[in-house]
Amino acid sequence: MTTISAQSLDLTFQTADGPVHALRDVSLNVAPGEFVSFIGPSGCGKTTFLRCVAALETPTGGTLQVNGMTPDEARRARAYGYVFQAAGLYPWRTIGKNVSLPLEIMGYDRAERIERMHRVLELVELDQFANKYPWQLSGGMQQRASIARALAFDADILLMDEPFGALDEIVRDRLNEELLDLWARTQKTILFVTHSIPEAVYLSTKIVVMSPRPGRITDVIDSPLPRDRPLDIRDTPEFLEIAHRVREGLREGMEAA
Amino acid sequence: MTDTSLNASGAAVGRSGRVALWLRRLPRTVAPVVTVVAALIALWYVACIPMNAQESLLAAERAGAEVTPATAAERRGVGGVSLAIANPAAALSGALGQERPRLPAPHQIVAELWQTTAGHLDGCGLAEEERDRLVIPLPFLPGDPVSGEARAISTPIDEDCADIFTSRRSLVFHAGLTLAPTLLGFAIGSALGILLAVGIVHSRVMDLSVMPWAIASQTIPILAIAPMIIVVFNSVGIQGLLPKSIISAYLSFFPVTVGMVKGLRAPSPADLDLMRTWNASGLRTLISLRLPTSLPYLFASLKVAIAAALVGAIIGELPTGAVRGLGARLLAGSYYGQTIQIWSALFGAAIVAALLVATLSMIERATLKQMGLQR
Known part of the structure; x- marks a missing residue:
């Protein structure tokens, strides 16, 4: 049983400067409930792969299945929630209204919208802020609201494209901890794109190391760390060993290219 | 939404303080506007002198004053600026009060605006023949489509002319x-x-x-x-x-x-x-x-x-x-x-x-x- 299954995926963009190989021969299986991080330098195709899963890009070769369906069918079935690097909250809606926007679009009735909105805002500890406007919240709180919005409609896959990339280290640490907690409670399958080695190692059950030109997978590391991870696990030898392996993978990818 | 953001100007001061801030800023915002408007109005008044020189000199000539050139026919081809320079007194005295000036002075326009909006409307309480002068004409009216005769070129003003919302002078x-x-x-x-x-x-x-x-x-x-x-x-x-x-x-x-x-x-x-x-x-x-x-x-x-x-x-x-x-x-x-x-x-x-x-x-x-x- 796999949630996401990619077999020798190819994606080539035709540009004025000739074809760009964003993805070349990418094969990956993700089991339900896994936390998979994608790490690599810019242009390695990690975001592109996520966008393929979300049916925002169409691969030019290979097969990709999401929940046993094509990505576009999965999108129509609302199989995933997507969190972008920018929170993307609408300034004319309160936090509560922002979170219930996907529910409105999906046709949930009013009572259920309110019930779900409060439930997911509680999950990200923003319940008291339902009537505030986005500009009244800090960047970290805005990003939490955008995660709540992605969780609101019970998709069992969460796609996160550098969600904490624009936040400072301290806020990022706290949000990482909260995200792990959220993952443990909701049992979602999470695909997470990041630039940060500690973030990837701390969060993931599986780390996918990618390298550019052409965008490809150079290493897939199954993390031996337990699911329950306090922040200071980052000082243990196991953690440092995985981090070292990720760094090596990134270096090899750069040298080969 | 009702909160004032902390960095808004005047956010940290009370209401009276905010008014004081506004008053202190007032000269800086109003002064440039007033300066530009005053300059434009001054330019306008100056422009009235050459623009209206022909009529001013005609009126002066009729009043018996010496003007150069002496007759209207001689003056026809001469520019307003030269006329005003040759006859400064006559040009200056007649420039701003004409009934049909080529370029009306600002105060004449303001007076007309005032008279036709807020002020007392001409024509009310005037004798019938005086009111006829104020009749609004019908310009460029095509001939009557049936008879081909020219239609009336004027239409009588409203009897009830006291009201600025209904009077045709308003x-x-x-x-x-x-x-x-x-x-x-x-x-x-x-x-x-x-x-x-x-x-x-x-x-x-x-x-x-x-x-x-x-x-x-x-x-x-x-x-x-x-x-x-x-x-x-x-x-x-x-x-x-x-x-x-x-x-x-x-x-x-x-x-x-x-x-x-x-x-x-x-x-x-x-x-x-x-x-x-x-x-x-x-x-x-x-x-x-x-x-x-x-x-x-x-x-x-x-x-x-x-x-x-x-x-x-x-x-x-x-x-x-x-x-x-x-x-x-x-x-x-x-x-x-x-x-x-x-x-x-x-x-x-x-x-x-x-x-x-x-x-x-x-x-x-x-x-x-x-x-x-x-x-």
């Missing part, structure tokens, strides 16, 4: 008559503009086909097309408000279309991707994302559109030989050389336009603040 009355087609035309034009923009943004065919026509429509001089619109509507029995409104709409739809096409395309790719991940329909994306995002663009174009609508309504009055409205005042004034009346009608139109734009600005500020698009 600029408020004429402005009100021009305002109605302006607002209706603005409403039609804005609605059409928004609809076209929605179509252009959603359909590639419309994008390629409508925009060139919209641009072409604005390259045709409105003065050429206005009479045709009036005549076509008249031939199917529609007169009055609607044809004038159509001309207003013709001028006002374009800025709205252009602004809204930009506004509806303003959402970021990420915002649109988000809508796509929720499998939102095009209509849903339009209502929940594109329309709210376009509001700042909409207001900017509405302000252009309402001024254009006013111009359209005034132009719509010209080819009909209208007897009422700001356009009629302009036309009657130019027909009878009543320069003061022309200028006061022009200023009346400018004041109406300024009031309309200011109203829209107030609505804009309140709406955008409410929507969190401007703080």
Whole structure:
């Protein structure tokens, strides 16, 4: 049983400067409930792969299945929630209204919208802020609201494209901890794109190391760390060993290219 | 939303402090405006002297004064500046008080504006023969379609002339008559503009086909097309408000279309991707994302559109030989050389336009603040 299954995926963009190989021969299986991080330098195709899963890009070769369906069918079935690097909250809606926007679009009735909105805002500890406007919240709180919005409609896959990339280290640490907690409670399958080695190692059950030109997978590391991870696990030898392996993978990818 | 943000000016001071801050800033904001206006008015007064020199010297000559050149015929080909330099006293004394000056002085226009709006209206309580002088003429009236005879060139003024809203001497009355087609035309034009923009943004065919026509429509001089619109509507029995409104709409739809096409395309790719991940329909994306995002663009174009609508309504009055409205005042004034009346009608139109734009600005500020698009 796999949630996401990619077999020798190819994606080539035709540009004025000739074809760009964003993805070349990418094969990956993700089991339900896994936390998979994608790490690599810019242009390695990690975001592109996520966008393929979300049916925002169409691969030019290979097969990709999401929940046993094509990505576009999965999108129509609302199989995933997507969190972008920018929170993307609408300034004319309160936090509560922002979170219930996907529910409105999906046709949930009013009572259920309110019930779900409060439930997911509680999950990200923003319940008291339902009537505030986005500009009244800090960047970290805005990003939490955008995660709540992605969780609101019970998709069992969460796609996160550098969600904490624009936040400072301290806020990022706290949000990482909260995200792990959220993952443990909701049992979602999470695909997470990041630039940060500690973030990837701390969060993931599986780390996918990618390298550019052409965008490809150079290493897939199954993390031996337990699911329950306090922040200071980052000082243990196991953690440092995985981090070292990720760094090596990134270096090899750069040298080969 | 009611909270004042911490970095707003005057946020840390109480109400009296805020007033004091405002008062302290006042000289800095008002002084440059006053300076520019004063300079313009001074320039205007100076310009009145050469512009009105011919008439000033004629009046001086009739009063028995020595002027050079001595006769009107000799003066005809001489420029106003040379005349004013040759006869400074006569030119200066006669420049600002003429009944039909080539260039009326600002105070004459203000007096006329005051008289025809807030002040006592001429013609009320005057003797019958004096009132005839004030009759509004019907200029350029075509011959009677049946008999071919020229129609009456004047229409009697209202008996009840005391009321500034109904008297034909009242600029408020004429402005009100021009305002109605302006607002209706603005409403039609804005609605059409928004609809076209929605179509252009959603359909590639419309994008390629409508925009060139919209641009072409604005390259045709409105003065050429206005009479045709009036005549076509008249031939199917529609007169009055609607044809004038159509001309207003013709001028006002374009800025709205252009602004809204930009506004509806303003959402970021990420915002649109988000809508796509929720499998939102095009209509849903339009209502929940594109329309709210376009509001700042909409207001900017509405302000252009309402001024254009006013111009359209005034132009719509010209080819009909209208007897009422700001356009009629302009036309009657130019027909009878009543320069003061022309200028006061022009200023009346400018004041109406300024009031309309200011109203829209107030609505804009309140709406955008409410929507969190401007703080």
